[in-house]
Amino acid sequence: MTVSLRQIEAFLAVAAQGTFTKAAEVLHVAQPALSQLVRDLEEELGVRLLDRTTRRVELTEAGREFRGAATKIVDDLHVAIDNAGQLADRKRGRIVIAAPPLLAAVMLPPAISELQKTYPGLKVVIMDARNDIIVEAVRNGQVDCGIGTFSALEGNIERSALARDELMLFCPADGQFSGSGVVGWGQLSGQLLVTLTRDSGIRLLVEVGFENAKIEMKPAYEVTQITTALALVRAGLGVAVLPTYARAVSDQQIMTKRLEPSISRDIVMIRPSGRSMSPALATFEAVLRRYAKRLVPQGEGG
Numbered sequence: 537m538t539v540s541l542r543q544i545e546a547f548l549a550v551a552a553q554g555t556f557t558k559a560a561e562v563l564h565v566a567q568p569a570l571s572q573l574v575r576d577l578e579e580e581l582g583v584r585l586l587d588r589t590t591r592r593v594e595l596t597e598a599g600r601e602f603r604g605a606a607t608k609i610v611d612d613l614h615v616a617i618d619n620a621g622q623l624a625d626r627k628r629g630r631i632v633i634a635a636p637p638l639l640a641a642v643m644l645p646p647a648i649s650e651l652q653k654t655y656p657g658l659k660v661v662i663m664d665a666r667n668d669i670i671v672e673a674v675r676n677g678q679v680d681c682g683i684g685t686f687s688a689l690e691g692n693i694e695r696s697a698l699a700r701d702e703l704m705l706f707c708p709a710d711g712q713f714s715g716s717g718v719v720g721w722g723q724l725s726g727q728l729l730v731t732l733t734r735d736s737g738i739r740l741l742v743e744v745g746f747e748n749a750k751i752e753m754k755p756a757y758e759v760t761q762i763t764t765a766l767a768l769v770r771a772g773l774g775v776a777v778l779p780t781y782a783r784a785v786s787d788q789q790i791m792t793k794r795l796e797p798s799i800s801r802d803i804v805m806i807r808p809s810g811r812s813m814s815p816a817l818a819t820f821e822a823v824l825r826r827y828a829k830r831l832v833p834q835g836e837g838g
Contacts (some may be wrong), residue, residue, distance in 0.1 A: 539580050542614070544606045546573035547585060551603050608810065615812045629816035632661040634673050635683040638762045639803070640664040642784035643683070647827045651820055657815055667737060674806050680817055682806045683824065685737055687745050687781075695804045696821065699828035702800035705793040706766060706782065707775040719793045721749035728756040728774035730765045738762075741799050742777045748797070766790060768792060781831040803828050 549559035550570070556684075559687075560567040578585050585599035595603060635644060640662055648660045663670075665680055670682040671690055685701065698715075705724070707713050724746070731753075732739045746753040756774050758763050763785055765776045770789045783792055805821055808811065813821075 539577060541610075543573045543577035543580070544610060546570050547577055547599075548603065548742060549605055550574060550586060550593055551595055551599065556593065557662075577834065596719065612812055615814075616687050618761050629657070629814065630659045631681075631814075631817055631820055632663065632679040633681055633683060633820075634663040634665055634670040634679045635669070636667060637664045638782065638785065639683055643824070643827050643831060646819070647823045650827075651823050655816075655819065658820075660820070666735070671806070674808055677808060680807070680814070683803070684806075685801045685803055686806055687737070690806075692809045693806045694809050695802075695806050697802045698825045699803045700800055701781060701803050701832045702798050703738070703745065703777050703795055704780050704783075705775060706769050706778050706786065706790050707793065707797055708769060708772050709789050711772075711792045713774070713775075713793055714791065716793060718796050720796050721745045722751055724749075724775070724777075725751040729747045729753065730757045730759065730768045730774040730776040731755040732765065733758050734764070735758055736760075737801075738777075738779060741801070745777065745795065745799050779832075784831055803832070
């Protein structure tokens with residue numbers, strides 16, 4: 537089977553315009569030549585794509601199905617051509633990336649700095665937002681990608697893992713856990729607990745840890761931001777269970793302990809399903825992966 541891009545473009549133009557005359561005008565070709573392209577396409581596919589009348593053409597059932605697939609093929613090809621022409625050498629371009637506030641603060645600045653040392657023409661735009669806002673921004677094309685930890689149930693997005701993160705105990709350096717190695721979840725019973733609010737995926741994982749340990753979870757403080765939780769721990773007002781990467785904004789007044797059994801999740805990059813990744817974003821993904829792994833070194837604690 538030999539199907540040409542010109543044949544596909546001719547068919548899509550007729551389907552969009554509703555007549556061969558208008559489609560020929562849009563493509564700047566003679567109408568007989570356009571009609572021949574569509575006939576050749578139908579012969580190659582072995583199905584009728586269009587029902588012709590004296591005034592208009594209508595898509596057949598096969599035509600409607602083929603139109604959806606053909607549109608994606610042409611769109612992907614245009615993206616590839618644009619990438620090759622504009623960004624193949626990665627000397628210029630624009631990436632819009634979304635991440636939760638803490639990850640945006642501790643991972644993106646050094647990663648962007650490294651990227652721009654090699655590709656100074658690449659511009660990175662940051663949107664720091666909640667996970668639900670990030671997912672929606674990725675789906676509707678507002679951003680090129682999102683970074684964070686997202687539910688596996690989210691549809692219409694593609695994921696690529698950057699690093700594996702686990703929950704750790706953050707507690708005052710001079711507190712009762714100062715001499716401990718690994719801390720069991722059961723040891724948190726009766727502790728003054730600082731947690732994130734229930735709209736946070738981290739909070740839901742902490743609840744799982746308490747439930748599995750069969751101990752009651754009664755937060756002393758509930759806050760929205762990880763930095764606020766750390767400030768309360770620093771002041772001796774409780775302990776907090778937070779992701780490993782929170783250590784990037786911690787200090788010597790706070791110590792971290794691994795929790796057993798471990799609860800972990802992936803830090804991932806998400807992109808809209810079915811869209812090609814630009815050369816600029818592919819380059820940045822490799823840089824992001826290095827910095828994500830530096831934030832959550834494996835096998836480390838205490």
